[in-house]
Amino acid sequence: METSLLAAASVAARATVASPCSRPVSLRSDVARAAVRCRSAATKNVQGSVLLTLDDELLSSAEVIQWESGKSINAIAAAQGIRIRRRCRPRYPSEGVGADRAVPGSILEQIVWDKEVEVSQRKAKAPLRKVEDSAARAPPPRDFAAALHAASQRNDGLPALIAEVKKASPTRGLLREEFNPVEIAHTYEKNGAACLSILTDEKHFLGSFENLETVRNSGLNCPLLCKDFIIDIWQIYYARSKGADAVLLIAAVLPDLDIKYMLRVCRSLGMTALVEVHDLRELDRVLKIDGAQLIGINNRSLGTFEVDTANTNMLLEKRGDIIRKKKIMVVSESGLFTPDDVAYVQNAGVSAVLVGESLLTQEDPGQAIAGLFGKELLH
Numbered sequence: 594m595e596t597s598l599l600a601a602a603s604v605a606a607r608a609t610v611a612s613p614c615s616r617p618v619s620l621r622s623d624v625a626r627a628a629v630r631c632r633s634a635a636t637k638n639v640q641g642s643v644l645l646t647l648d649d650e651l652l653s654s655a656e657v658i659q660w661e662s663g664k665s666i667n668a669i670a671a672a673q674g675i676r677i678r679r680r681c682r683p684r685y686p687s688e689g690v691g692a693d694r695a696v697p698g699s700i701l702e703q704i705v706w707d708k709e710v711e712v713s714q715r716k717a718k719a720p721l722r723k724v725e726d727s728a729a730r731a732p733p734p735r736d737f738a739a740a741l742h743a744a745s746q747r748n749d750g751l752p753a754l755i756a757e758v759k760k761a762s763p764t765r766g767l768l769r770e771e772f773n774p775v776e777i778a779h780t781y782e783k784n785g786a787a788c789l790s791i792l793t794d795e796k797h798f799l800g801s802f803e804n805l806e807t808v809r810n811s812g813l814n815c816p817l818l819c820k821d822f823i824i825d826i827w828q829i830y831y832a833r834s835k836g837a838d839a840v841l842l843i844a845a846v847l848p849d850l851d852i853k854y855m856l857r858v859c860r861s862l863g864m865t866a867l868v869e870v871h872d873l874r875e876l877d878r879v880l881k882i883d884g885a886q887l888i889g890i891n892n893r894s895l896g897t898f899e900v901d902t903a904n905t906n907m908l909l910e911k912r913g914d915i916i917r918k919k920k921i922m923v924v925s926e927s928g929l930f931t932p933d934d935v936a937y938v939q940n941a942g943v944s945a946v947l948v949g950e951s952l953l954t955q956e957d958p959g960q961a962i963a964g965l966f967g968k969e970l971l972h
């Protein structure tokens with residue numbers, strides 16, 4: 594019994610840390626701690642076998658077999674249709690010569706490889722245990738999904754707004770010369786945004802965790818989404834420690850088992866996860882995972898960066914029934930500029946929209962909200 598407990602927990606923990614990529618992962622110290630956490634949760638509740646205790650949320654025996662089979666994370670990801678490979682080198686990914694020199698296949702892959710380097714450096718400075726402690730000391734999280742729901746009700750069923758605080762993006766470059774995140778956050782809130790999305794990726798979006806933290810400490814009520822590329826649970830604890838109420842989980846990057854376990858970590862921290870999909874295959878994967886309450890349909894492909902708002906409509910036409918049955922809220926993300934765009938995705942059935950560029954490129958991003966919706970939003 595004890596052995597199977599540890600085995601189950603270590604499988605879960607291994608799936609979470611998901612590194613290095615070219616071989617199965619051995620139990621490392623932070624992983625071991627996660628295993629212990631799983632174990633104590635299991636011993637409290639267990640009636641039958643441990644796997645049964647965990648399986649509704651975390652593990653099925655098929656998944657255990659998958660992780661025990663010694664497949665690499667890239668092989669598992671590829672089997673799920675994920676094209677983003679992990680590089681998992683502590684040094685800069687495209688360094689090296691000959692066969693050792695790797696070339697990313699897309700911008701997203703480059704971002705993920707850079708993220709692996711960034712996270713390993715950050716973890717070296719602040720290990721998981723320390724970050725968990727600061728997360729536990731942070732002021733309690735605000736209910737992101739409830740704020741979306743309330744804002745939509747207040748505004749006669751108009752989609753709620755998640756307004757984005759983003760200085761730059763890989764395709765658009767600098768969006769605003771004068772970038773004061775706290776000022777932007779307050780004008781968004783004053784003009785009816787339900788929640789805010791704060792970019793924290795430094796290298797490709799010129800964001801930062803300082804921005805997240807200063808916005809959180811500036812007396813704002815809106816719940817905050819930490820907008821980053823999460824590949825490791827460490828980042829979720831770190832986001833919470835800096836005041837985030839929600840995080841983004843990108844299905845194009847994360848295998849199913851990672852999403853499951855990350856959802857569980859979010860729940861344990863009282864955070865909401867916005868699980869982002871772009872195509873039908875990703876949406877079907879996420880719909881099979883119990884516990885995803887909020888799904889974002891990105892109209893922008895993170896592979897090619899092409900935007901098409903019809904993507905929201907197409908996916909909801911195909912899977913709207915299941916989504917409604919599961920009472921999942923859908924957010925349409927990216928490329929929304931006009932009241933017609935908002936009406937189009939509203940008719941498709943979304944509860945919220947996530948908007949950056951069209952607000953940030955105007956002089957007062959908050960006042961731009963009324964232009965986007967064709968009316969002022971009630972605050």
Ligand SMILES: O=P(O)(O)OC[C@@H](O)[C@@H](O)c1c[nH]c2ccccc12
Nearest residue numbers: 891926927928929947948949950951
């Ligand atoms: O600026 P736009 O086109 O309004 O898009 C906002 C948001 O959807 C976009 O920034 C985004 C969606 N998913 C992401 C994942 C990572 C970084 C950024 C994003």
